Amino acid sequence: MTAIDPQHQPEAPRERRLDARRNLAAIIEAARLALAEDPGASMQDIAERAGLHRATVHRHFSSREDLVHAVTEASYAEAERRLAEADIESGDARAALQRATRALLEVIDRWRLARYGPVFGTASDESRQAMRVLMVALFERGQQQGTIRTDLEPAAMSIAWGGLLSVALAYFETMDIDAAADLIVQVLLGPP
Numbered sequence: 001m002t003a004i005d006p007q008h009q010p011e012a013p014r015e016r017r018l019d020a021r022r023n024l025a026a027i028i029e030a031a032r033l034a035l036a037e038d039p040g041a042s043m044q045d046i047a048e049r050a051g052l053h054r055a056t057v058h059r060h061f062s063s064r065e066d067l068v069h070a071v072t073e074a075s076y077a078e079a080e081r082r083l084a085e086a087d088i089e090s091g092d093a094r095a096a097l098q099r100a101t102r103a104l105l106e107v108i109d110r111w112r113l114a115r116y117g118p119v120f121g122t123a124s125d126e127s128r129q130a131m132r133v134l135m136v137a138l139f140e141r142g143q144q145q146g147t148i149r150t151d152l153e154p155a156a157m158s159i160a161w162g163g164l165l166s167v168a169l170a171y172f173e174t175m176d177i178d179a180a181a182d183l184i185v186q187v188l189l190g191p192p
Contacts, residue, residue, distance in 0.1 A: 024060055026050040031071045036112035043067065068116065075111040076127035082107055083134055093142025094189065097161075100138065102181040104165055109177060114166065132158060149189055161188055 030050035034041040043064055047054040061067040086099040108114075135158040142148025148157070164184045175183070186192075 020060075023050075023052060023056055026052065027057055027060055027067070028071060028074050031067055032074070032111055035068070035071065035116040039116035041116075071111070072113060073127065075107060075113055076131075078111070079104055079107045080127065080130055083131065088134060088138050092147055093138055093145050094147040094185070094192070096138055097142065097148070097189070098181060098185050100135070101161070101165065101184050102177060105168060105177045105180055105184075108165060108168070135161060157188065164188060 027046065027050050031041075031046045034046050034049050038045070043057050043061075044054050046067065047057040050057070057067070061070060082103040083100055086096070086103040088096040088100045090096070132155075136154045139148055139154035139157040139161075143150045143154065152160075161184070164187060168180050168184055
């Protein structure tokens, strides 16, 4: 019989095998494409698009709902990355808002989440909160700089901005992303 060592730390969970990580990435990408084209795409459709067997998809996701949740999380991760790349924490706040709006419109256009799942309902609170904090800080900075209207609270501005983003591409399918970003910023803040 082996004595139990109270100082023993359990091993960290094993990192997914390389092929499992590749399969997971392929499933997420296939789901992104399939669901954007056909919101009713099945797990079988997604598996075929990923070039995998349906059982492989089910090893990663027990249900279509779990897969849609994973796709939503992946889109939020990309949105957070794109906001970081847009460098919205520096410079003129109105210009930073323009960069943020354009970056997120590109993510929204790429993922087309609104076609197949609740955009805000399935993302983790952590993901939503991280973006909310960034945007409220941006609106606060703009108000301090005098480049963003002061008649609304920064949190309310952030909510309004998010609402405009969530419907923008659905209503402006014929508009390019730059024009849609210009329109959103102008609706929210008025003319420059």
